Amino acid sequence: MTTQVRLDALLELQSIDMQIAELAKRRDEIPPRRAEVVHDITALETEKRERGEAVERARLDRRGREGELETETGRRERYERQLNDVKTNVAYSALLTEIQGAKRRIGEIEEEILALMERREEHEKRLAEIASDLAGKRSAAAAELKSLTAEEADLEGRLVERRASREAVAAEVDDRFLQLYDRLRRGNRFPALVPLRGQACGACHGRLPPQIVREITHDGTLHPCEGCGVLVYAEPVSGGRPADAD
Numbered sequence: 071m072t073t074q075v076r077l078d079a080l081l082e083l084q085s086i087d088m089q090i091a092e093l094a095k096r097r098d099e100i101p102p103r104r105a106e107v108v109h110d111i112t113a114l115e116t117e118k119r120e121r122g123e124a125v126e127r128a129r130l131d132r133r134g135r136e137g138e139l140e141t142e143t144g145r146r147e148r149y150e151r152q153l154n155d156v157k158t159n160v161a162y163s164a165l166l167t168e169i170q171g172a173k174r175r176i177g178e179i180e181e182e183i184l185a186l187m188e189r190r191e192e193h194e195k196r197l198a199e200i201a202s203d204l205a206g207k208r209s210a211a212a213a214e215l216k217s218l219t220a221e222e223a224d225l226e227g228r229l230v231e232r233r234a235s236r237e238a239v240a241a242e243v244d245d246r247f248l249q250l251y252d253r254l255r256r257g258n259r260f261p262a263l264v265p266l267r268g269q270a271c272g273a274c275h276g277r278l279p280p281q282i283v284r285e286i287t288h289d290g291t292l293h294p295c296e297g298c299g300v301l302v303y304a305e306p307v308s309g310g311r312p313a314d315a316d
């Protein structure tokens with residue numbers, strides 16, 4: 071494999087592909103980030119609705135209990151008036167039992183009403199918290215969503231620009247190497263171009279035959295590593311020429 075290769079172009083292509091992968095990864099993270107921002111608001115709105123319904127239920131329950139309280143109070147008063155008219159001790163003590171029963175029931179209803187009022191107060195307290203929390207979260211989310219949209223547009227723009235650059239650079243690369251490189255890249259063998267480390271592949275550290283090492287370093291060409299399949303190249307020395315093993 072001694073075809074003349076535009077190693078610089080191929081390396082630039084790989085560098086652009088790394089940038090594209092990084093930009094695409096950041097772009098793909100935006101929809102889940104957006105969903106997360108909205109998630110808190112949705113949860114608070116659900117809680118607000120549920121507590122609003124609970125307040126209404128407590129209000130209706132209290133109205134029902136107050137009706138019962140009125141009935142029991144009326145009954146107790148009626149028994150108390152009848153006390154004056156009874157003729158026998160048996161009837162008197164029976165009335166007293168009824169009065170006690172009514173009083174006990176009134177006490178129970180009053181407790182239930184108190185509990186309903188407390189429950190309603192708790193819901194209303196939390197509803198006030200939710201209202202202020204929602205206002206804050208909505209305005210924070212608006213800013214955050216706006217910035218996410220701007221970030222997304224920026225990343226898309228940079229991706230378009232990088233893809234155009236990739237196309238221009240790819241046109242300079244020998245077709246055969248381009249295909250080899252793209253096949254490795256798509257097969258998740260990335261980076262596909264790996265520098266020679268001494269006499270060995272920079273990816274798997276497997277030693278390469280001396281003849282191949284000589285071609286890589288002397289001719290500035292690429293060779294697939296027999297161990298891991300990446301394309302091995304010689305890193306240019308400071309002068310820009312490939313390092314020479316001779």
Ligand SMILES: [Zn+2]
Nearest residue numbers: 271274295298
């Ligand atoms: Zn290797």
